[in-house]
Structure formats: structure tokens, C-alpha cells
Amino acid sequence: MNRTPRLYALVEELRAAAPRSLTVAALAARFEVSTRTVQRDLQALMESGVPVRAVTGRGGGWAIDPATTLPPIRFTPEEASALVAALAVADSSAPYAGAVRTAAQKIAASMTGPASSAAQDLAGRIVALPPRTGEPVRTAVERALTDGTVLRLSYADAAGRESDRTVEPAGLLTADGKWYLIAWCRTRQAGRGFRLDRITAATPTPEPAPPHDLAALLRGSAGAAALRPTALGPLAP
Template structure:
């Protein structure tokens, strides 16, 4: 990325901070790195009832709703698009495997998040020249 979009991204990044818990910090870092590198992740995930499962996923993007953050990914384990609440991911381990590219909007189709839109602050960064 170059030019005005690059400058806007740098300015936006400089204005975002987080005060994470230790586990959440390592999960968030692994998710961000996998999204950046286009690699698969092995997740340990606890559902709303606290049941743990292990998943192999191909990250497609992040969604925020009602103050929560979700990893939207193609789940190789379930062979379908899935959303994983970041605060329920108990471990995220990079696999080093290249992930298939998945369309975020396509993975959201048919879900409660199908109408999700990019925040206006990011619109200029994702616009095609």
C-alpha cells in the first residue's frame, strides 16, 4: 500500500490501543498474524456452554458487533464458514500452512451478520484506485 491510503492506515493504527489479558493478547496476535500472512490456525475454542473443541481454520477477517470481536473463518474441521468469538478462543497456534483465500462477505451470507459493513473510517483504505 502506498500514497494516501498508506498514510491513512498508519494514522489509524497509531490511534488504536488495547489493554489485553495475557491469553487474549497471544490469541489476538496469532489471529492478526494469520490474517496478515494468509495462514491457517489451530484453535482451541469454548462455546457458550463452555464445551471445548479444537478447530483448524482459514481466517478471512474480523467482525465487531455489540462490543465483541469475532474471527470469521473457513473451518476445515466443520467444512463451513464459522464465527469464533475472540474471548472464547483459549489458544491459537499458527500452522505455517497457507490458507485458501475466502471472501469475508461470502462467509457471512446467511448469518445474522450478513449485513455487516466496513466502518466508514476504513472505507478510504479499502477503496480500489
């Protein structure tokens, strides 16, 4: 068994035993590898965000939190290819790109057989131009949206004119490959859209942002007809 299927199998082995822990020796015997290999695999899983943890003391070993893991998911080659294409769109300039990378690692670890082959083949045939949005800006926007806090930013409009704004983030809009932060702009006292690659600097603040209705902020703008992507339907409330 090569490493990727073994990582997936390790997770399922720990899930089956949860909430009990399993020793490294038992896992090594189960997968017919050395204890050092199992330790490296478990460390890799933990670093990629899988909720595995070392349990100390008598009867200790490694355990997983079953409440924060998924049961086995079997992908068809077409579904695996669709996921690869979707992940490719979420390049390093897109919001939450860092989390997308760790999610992709978990998905890849769960794929076996034809699905894994299809995903690897397509992944090797997709390229992208380098993004223009800086990581500090993207990270600041992510934090403000996730934490629900006010954001200070510097923004260059289409003519290159820069201005400083204090905004209350409401959501994100994507159109034609571009991402926009939709927010209530305290400077303009109105809803505004800020293209992420035109934000030259962004600083999150600890101040809680009042809630805003995304559709209301878009009303009367070019984004008024925006709809929730159908792929997000099962996730949305």
C-alpha cells in the same frame, strides 16, 4: 521546546534533508540541546517505529526514509479528541493492539498546541476494564490474518463446551464491543465466527490459507448485514 514537539520537529528536519543525512551535532545545534539528548530522541523515534536510521562512514549521521513517512498533519482539537476515543476502543484485547500503541505514539508526537492539549486532557479522563483475551491468542490471530496462513485453535462456545478447530482466516467482525475471527472451519466444513475472548488457545501454522470472500462466509449468519465501517472507507480498496 519540550520533548514531544521536539520529536515531531526532528522527524520533519530529517524529512526536509532526505535522502541526505544530518549529524547529531547539527541537530543538537538546531534544537539548542545536547548531543546526548538528540541521541536519546533519535533512539526513541527508532524504537517507536519511525524509519530513522544511523548512517556510518564519512559524512554520516542520521537519515529518514521519506517514502515511509507522512508529511505534516495538522489536527483540530475535535479531530485529536476523536483519535483518542478511537484509540481507547482498541484496547489490549483488540486485534493489532500492539501496532495501535506504536501508531498512537507517532500521532501523539505529531500533535502540538490546542490539539495536543485536547488529546492529553481527554486521554486522562478515559478508563477501561481489563480485557479477557490473552495476548498469545491475539498475536496468533494477527499473524494468521497478516500472513494469510491456516490457524489451529481451541474454542469454547457459549455453553462452555471446548473443541479444537483448524480454520482458514478470512477477516474480522466487530459488534457490540466484541471481536470475531471469521474463517472457513475445516472441522465443520463451513464459514464460522469465533469470538476472540472465547478462543482459549491458538497456534499459527506455516500452511498458506486459501482466500475466502468475507461476505460469502457471513451469508446466512447473524453477521450477514455487516458493513465496512465508514471510517475505513478511505483505506479500503
